[in-house]
Amino acid sequence: MSQLREISVEWEEMDDASLVKKAKEGSREAFGELVRRHRSKVYGYARSMVQEAHAAEDIVQDALIRAFLHLGKLVDAERFLPWVHRIVRNQALTRLKKAGRGQETTFSGLEAAVSGGEEEQEMWGSLDYVLKRVAHAMEREMQQDGVPEARLMRLETQQVLMDIIACLKPKERQIFESHFFDQLSPQEIAREFSLTAANVYQILSRSRKKVIQERIRVTVDAYIQTRKDWGTMGKTVLGTEKWQEGGHSWSTAGNVLHALAKAAGRDHSLAAVMGLTGLAFRIQVLPGVHIAGPTAFDFAEVFRRGLRNLGLTVRIVDGMKPGIGDNVNLLGEAATSLKTMQKRDIHQALPEALDLIHHAVDRGYPVLAWDLSIPEFGMLYGYDDEHKLLYMDECCRKDTLSYENLGRGVMEEIFVMAVDSASNLSFKEGLRGALEMILEHYAGKEPNVPAEAVKGLEAYDAWIEAFRSQVVEANGNGYNVAVVGDCRKYAAGFLEEAARLLEKTEDAGENVPLRLNEAAETYRQLAQTFAELHVLFPYPEGGNPNDPKVAPQAIALLERAKKLEIRGAEQLENLSNALNS
Numbered sequence: 001m002s003q004l005r006e007i008s009v010e011w012e013e014m015d016d017a018s019l020v021k022k023a024k025e026g027s028r029e030a031f032g033e034l035v036r037r038h039r040s041k042v043y044g045y046a047r048s049m050v051q052e053a054h055a056a057e058d059i060v061q062d063a064l065i066r067a068f069l070h071l072g073k074l075v076d077a078e079r080f081l082p083w084v085h086r087i088v089r090n091q092a093l094t095r096l097k098k099a100g101r102g103q104e105t106t107f108s109g110l111e112a113a114v115s116g117g118e119e120e121q122e123m124w125g126s127l128d129y130v131l132k133r134v135a136h137a138m139e140r141e142m143q144q145d146g147v148p149e150a151r152l153m154r155l156e157t158q159q160v161l162m163d164i165i166a167c168l169k170p171k172e173r174q175i176f177e178s179h180f181f182d183q184l185s186p187q188e189i190a191r192e193f194s195l196t197a198a199n200v201y202q203i204l205s206r207s208r209k210k211v212i213q214e215r216i217r218v219t220v221d222a223y224i225q226t227r228k229d230w231g232t233m234g235k236t237v238l239g240t241e242k243w244q245e246g247g248h249s250w251s252t253a254g255n256v257l258h259a260l261a262k263a264a265g266r267d268h269s270l271a272a273v274m275g276l277t278g279l280a281f282r283i284q285v286l287p288g289v290h291i292a293g294p295t296a297f298d299f300a301e302v303f304r305r306g307l308r309n310l311g312l313t314v315r316i317v318d319g320m321k322p323g324i325g326d327n328v329n330l331l332g333e334a335a336t337s338l339k340t341m342q343k344r345d346i347h348q349a350l351p352e353a354l355d356l357i358h359h360a361v362d363r364g365y366p367v368l369a370w371d372l373s374i375p376e377f378g379m380l381y382g383y384d385d386e387h388k389l390l391y392m393d394e395c396c397r398k399d400t401l402s403y404e405n406l407g408r409g410v411m412e413e414i415f416v417m418a419v420d421s422a423s424n425l426s427f428k429e430g431l432r433g434a435l436e437m438i439l440e441h442y443a444g445k446e447p448n449v450p451a452e453a454v455k456g457l458e459a460y461d462a463w464i465e466a467f468r469s470q471v472v473e474a475n476g477n478g479y480n481v482a483v484v485g486d487c488r489k490y491a492a493g494f495l496e497e498a499a500r501l502l503e504k505t506e507d508a509g510e511n512v513p514l515r516l517n518e519a520a521e522t523y524r525q526l527a528q529t530f531a532e533l534h535v536l537f538p539y540p541e542g543g544n545p546n547d548p549k550v551a552p553q554a555i556a557l558l559e560r561a562k563k564l565e566i567r568g569a570e571q572l573e574n575l576s577n578a579l580n581s
Helices: 016-024 028-049 053-069 077-097 106-115 127-139 148-165 170-180 186-193 197-229 253-264 269-274 300-308 338-341 350-364 429-442 456-468 475-502 512-536 551-580
Strands: 235-237 312-319 365-371 379-386 387-394 397-402 414-422
Touching: 016 028, 016 077, 028 053, 028 077, 053 077, 053 350, 148 170, 148 197, 148 365, 170 186, 170 197, 186 197, 186 397, 197 350, 253 269, 253 365, 253 414, 269 429, 269 475, 300 312, 300 414, 300 429, 312 350, 350 365, 350 379, 350 414, 414 456, 429 456, 429 475, 429 551, 456 551, 475 512, 512 551
Parallel strands: none
Antiparallel strands: 235 379, 312 414, 365 379, 365 414, 379 387, 387 397
């Protein structure tokens, strides 16, 4: 609900029953005092049912609106709080049932209050639908004048919308209101303003985009205000040194997952984390051997499943887009500048992402995040609510990022993930799960983003063909060589470590440690082959991959690497069979 007017001492001295009576008569001040008196308890009850702070706030807002509209149904005026608790409970249960269809926002809560019907999803984030419902409500104004609750709802909803569309320029606002509130068609608006219909469509499209951005901004501000109201606003910065010990990989995902695992009490080496999550064995090649190849996979699916092999479950906010994007190294520094970042749209998943970050950091856990300033994985390890800043570590560079700029990186994507819970899982069970993941990846059976990527063992054929066709991007190829080669080094280390651990157990299986060491030797040779490729194509310069004199050397090395990877896959399949026998 909108901010209530200042409550006088007269209202504060009344008991609940008297306030309910006055509120039934249409007194907004009386209902406001009831809200002020009990809102903290209502919010606490909602938060006990849903984890996200903004979701609980959404439920409370909707419940209080419904309480006002149906106050006449409250028979026992002295039981106002239990009655509101029941409304909150029903709203929370309804929300949880719909969780699979996405999360509402504060703005969509207004939509539900006005429509009273089934939520509809449209391409403009439900904005068109909300405004149309409000316009229809206005058409019924004469019939509703005698109902104070309906009048209050109409005025409050209109005020929220008016505040949001204040971001429009005067002429944009006139056209916007003519279409959504006066229900004029673009052709009618064109005649009235001496414009073409095409111009009106462009103005409406641009105005919708501005209003949606303002809606998100208002939602973020409301989220921060909620933290302030309930005393949770503050500043927390976690120490990162203890989580970042033990090596560094070209795989930025591997580095951050290692930190998340350590923070969750898993004292695994970097090699073990990269092995158990399958990252040490991944290979994806995009057209031209694009720089995005190493990250061309479904983050949510791979990370969730991989961390399960460490006995960890996670919470994720996934605001990814299809497509591979540009090579940031070829765009220049302007692409990653703060000025450029601030010109990009605020991401619609921002409120939900902020809530997950606060929830994790408050529990002492860092958060994995994608594309903070460049398309790589970084770690968020602190926040400052007063200054709206996040503390980040991206590619060994520590910095701060404003709340609103999360999701405004080069790719304009949000992906944040935090550990949710931990359970006991033996190393042997984790190894079984990892081998299953790795073999599925090698066979190309896993989901993949984007569709252009060739994954698993077939990726070598795509890589070799790029050299034969002389279409290799030098910078991207150099990065792929560095990442894949480094991962194979950690694959060898993981297999050696697994052999040492299983030698100490009685149920390791027939010759499993020996087979692990044999596979480790294969991946050591594979890493050495990529080291030779790295000499030809150093990153970031990239060498001359399309030089007719260089390409044959690269093809020969990639063919050798493919044979070794096929042998490694066969060895891992035999290991999997032995562990499952």
